[in-house]
Amino acid sequence: MSTQSILGLFQQPEPAADAMDGLKEAGFELGTFDVLTGTPYPEGAFGEYVPQHRLFRFPAFGAIIGFTLSVFLTAATQLAYPIVTGGKPILSIFAMLIIMYEMTMLAGVIATVVGIIFESRLPNMKPGIYDTRITEGWIGVVITFDDDSKVADAESVLNKAGALEIKHA
């Protein structure tokens, strides 16, 4: 018994959505089948599993780190060379705020980008079964299973929905 997957290819969204419904009705668990498209479709267009994500935590986490680092950097810089200029205090809060602001935002942006990549489950250099026609408008329904006996069921669902081609991997 080995993990394998099959890919059904469709040219229209309706039969692809029918295939997704059929797979649910045939008892395939959520997360074992997915839909691949070359363009974003409205959420739920294929009755697909809507993934949960924690992307909103990333910028907040990054901003906290950036702010902490910036406080340390700006304060330490001035305290390390404590020369009074123009009668101003050694720790010039206004000047510190500008650099703290930029560093907080920068860390927030970097953390968001890391979050987008992580939550997209990338990088994935062995992405599995795929077809290049997906980026030409075709829609792929991919099913992954451990149990070989379910391959025939999946093929049957895909054929019934009107798959134009079925690929195995």
Next chain:
Amino acid sequence: MQQRRELDQVYTNRKLLNGQLDTPKWWAPTVSILGVIVLLGLIVIAIMINKGLGVTGLSRPVYWGLFITTFVFWVGISHAGIMISAILRLTQAEWRRPVTRAAELLTVFSLLTALVFPLIHAGRPWRIAYWIMPYDVARGIYPNIRSPLIMDPVAISTYLIGSSLFLYIALLPDLGNLRDRTAGWKNAMYTVLALGWRGNPRQWKMQTVGGILLSALMLPIFVSVHSIVSWDFAIAAAVEGWHSTIFAPYFVIGAVHSGVSAVVTMMALMRWLWKWDDFIRPEHFDALARPLIVVATGWLGFTFLELTFALYGQDAPEIALREMQMFEWPWNLLFIIFFLTAYAIPVPMWLFKRVRTNIALMFWTSILVNIGMWLERFLIIVPGLARRTPFVYTWEAYRPSAVEWTIFIWSFAWVTFLMLLFSKFFPLVPLFEQKESQVFTDDVMIGRAKVPAIVREAD
């Protein structure tokens, strides 16, 4: 979107990837010529560094001349990307789709170019290391964070890193597309860069949510960058015409005016060079020109305020400076050209839809705006310094040398060269955005009129 055309995805791929999958005939000669200019410019920069700043026209009291003017100009141009990409994305403006990538790209390359000018202007660029990020533990000398000359590189670096990451994230689906259409070493390159993109609902959701999140994060940076650039001048109390409280919003709105105009120039060039008539349509120029009228008029208001404050303050040196800017040769000629090109010619023309939808006219008027906006920066920076400490033995006014003009021309060739080089490997129009537009748009009948309708998700 009255001019919308139904385009299938194979056609969209073929047309929008024509720069990567084929090489247009004009590409190699153009890049070669630009490459020669870039090389000449680099040689001139090397000569200037070797000989010293004596080869420039910089001399007391004008030590900030063409280089700093061009630095501010390119930072201004860089505001195009986030203005177009982030604000239009957040407001779900449908017409943003063909212009976002090119605008983001313009941001990145113009910032890279802007950064060169303060470095070379310092005369000995390697010493910048002690100025910005010395952390010279051995000597115990650290940067003076109270100086805007430190805040400035911090802000620009933040903007550059953020914009580059924003550009890359939005490029991922198109890198997947290019991976599917190429073979050999190109396929290997796109496979690595696409990080294994497949286009499942999780990845698309992250593109959508992440795009909005990054837009929201980049907007405050966008405002801060040109504000901080303006403080390079506004915090200097000793120079007439610089010490102004309205400089931050004045610079930001001026940057949007010049940046969005630069996007218009680039859109026209993209349409003509790659023959993207189906994707970059007159309606897109119309949509960009409308907010430009408002932005330009707001910017003119700030220009007027600058002059009003100078007159009402009854500060004799300030009034003398304004007289010099507007009435003394050769500044008066520059002032007239500035006013005509930045506002008086293009904006009244844009009031007419015939002009807004005429691509050639939009191209030339957008170029006029950027001539004017460059002159605006020159007229802010140089006259203020020229009047500063007017020693009796300072007979000559600032006159940029051939070295400075060559480096100025180099900067335009360099940005164009980088854009064309990028276009050889990556699409300038986001394909997935174009395709999404087709999926989310349909024609509906209202009475006997067929009108395009755009579907939007509730959240």
